[in-house]
Amino acid sequence: MALANRPAPRIVAIIGVIRVILFLLVLVGVPLVELYFLIQVGTEIGVLPTIGISLFTAALGGYLVRRQGFTVLAQVRQVKDQGEPPALAVLDGALLLIAGLFLLLPGFVTDLIGFLLLIPPLRQHLIRRYVAVLPPGPGQATAAGTRVIEGDYRREPD
Secondary structure, three states: OOOOOOOOHHHHHHHHHHHHHHHHHHHHHHHHHHHHHHHHHHHHHOHHHHHHHHHHHHHHHHHHHHHHHHHHHHHHHHHHHOOOOOHHHHHHHHHHHHHHHHHHOOOHHHHHHHHHHOOHHHHHHHHHHHHHHOOOOOOOEOOOOOEOOOOOOOOOOO
16 A cells, blocks of 8 residues: 555544544534524515415425436436446436425525426536546556556565
């Protein structure tokens, strides 16, 4: 294993701390933003219409996710029947699952994100961006076209 390609332990620890802080900010920040918007909309149109809109978006989102989910399932089966790995279709299904989760959560910001994730061209764009930033796996060609095979070696005494 090449030691030059490994990040220093201190950098790994700092990255871990940053990830935990970001996770906590999202865990606390998203509900606060949702609460703010629910209160603002509730004061403008009233409590019952706000609750009604929230329930309606959850029901509509569940219906749309289910419909698109069956389409993605058919795509997975079709790709698998062709003998190819259905990785992209599975990623599409994963984004649909995230969309469904966001639509079930009460609030307008998560509903907006959930409905945006229901747009197939946007999902395809996100999948292409995700695949583009993935590092090549072992034995796969890199951007330069060279093939990297990872392994360990030791020098035998002469």
